[in-house]
Amino acid sequence: QVQLQESGPGLVKPSETLSLTCSVSGGSISTYYWSWIRQPPGKELEWIGYIYYIGSTNYNPSLRSRVTISVDTSKNQFSLKLRSVTAADTAVYYCTRGSLRNNYGPYFDYWGQGTLVTVSS
Amino acid sequence: EIVMTQSPATLSVSPGERATLSCRASQSIYDNLAWYQQKPGQAPRLLIYGASTRATGIPARFSGSGSGTEFTLTISSLQSEDFAVYYCQQYSTWYTFGQGTKLEIK
Numbered sequence: 001q002v003q004l005q006e007s008g009p010g011l012v013k014p015s016e017t018l019s020l021t022c023s024v025s026g027g028s029i030s031t032y033y034w035s036w037i038r039q040p041p042g043k044e045l046e047w048i049g050y051i052y053y054i055g056s057t058n059y060n061p062s063l064r065s066r067v068t069i070s071v072d073t074s075k076n077q078f079s080l081k082l083r084s085v086t087a088a089d090t091a092v093y094y095c096t097r098g099s100l101r102n103n104y105g106p107y108f109d110y111w112g113q114g115t116l117v118t119v120s121s
Numbered sequence: 122e123i124v125m126t127q128s129p130a131t132l133s134v135s136p137g138e139r140a141t142l143s144c145r146a147s148q149s150i151y152d153n154l155a156w157y158q159q160k161p162g163q164a165p166r167l168l169i170y171g172a173s174t175r176a177t178g179i180p181a182r183f184s185g186s187g188s189g190t191e192f193t194l195t196i197s198s199l200q201s202e203d204f205a206v207y208y209c210q211q212y213s214t215w216y217t218f219g220q221g222t223k224l225e226i227k
Contacts, residue, residue: 044219044221045165047215047217047218099170102171107167107170109167110169
């Protein structure tokens with residue numbers, strides 16, 4: 001059974017960089033698309049971006065200028081960096097595994113439990 | 122951006138009855154639609170992908186239908202554990218979610 005676990009600071013100051021890591025167990029990070037999705041308190045889900053295991057990335061256009069997602073296949077981990085954060089970036093951040101169907105996707109079939117990141121001074 | 126609109130925002134149904142949730146896309150997404158269930162304090166769980174294919178381990182009482190711009194999630198006989206928030210998500214062009222339907226006990 002694939003399991004994902006987010007880790008990183010729960011509090012980040014405005015204008016600084018939010019950094020999170022997702023550790024994948026129960027399966028290899030090779031193959032599949034690995035995404036970050038966030039959910040502000042009481043609001044809907046927002047896709048941030050994904051990385052394919054070979055390192056190619058795709059980001060939400062609304063966040064592209066501030067986001068970097070990277071992968072470390074030797075550690076079975078992938079990471080998120082979101083620069084110049086504001087209070088609007090306060091959210092629960094989920095890491096997910098994504099799969100394709102008929103070359104469309106990914107849809108998200110495994111999720112981490114989520115980690116709340118608050119942006120505040 | 123493709124906007125996903127779910128209705129109703131809240132649905133009140135009695136246990137054992139059928140629940141029907143709707144999701145509309147602002148343009149055709151073919152059958153590139155997934156449904157997720159989210160309980161308080163938990164991560165979303167994949168229920169349906171490809172508009173109608175149940176994910177691994179999902180009970181047969183959950184079914185999805187539709188294509189193009191109109192989609193439906195049906196829960197045939199509600200169990201206590203089914204009361205939650207349900208989201209649809211399109212993966213045809215980028216990836217966007219609906220605002221959710223809260224399924225509550227009547």
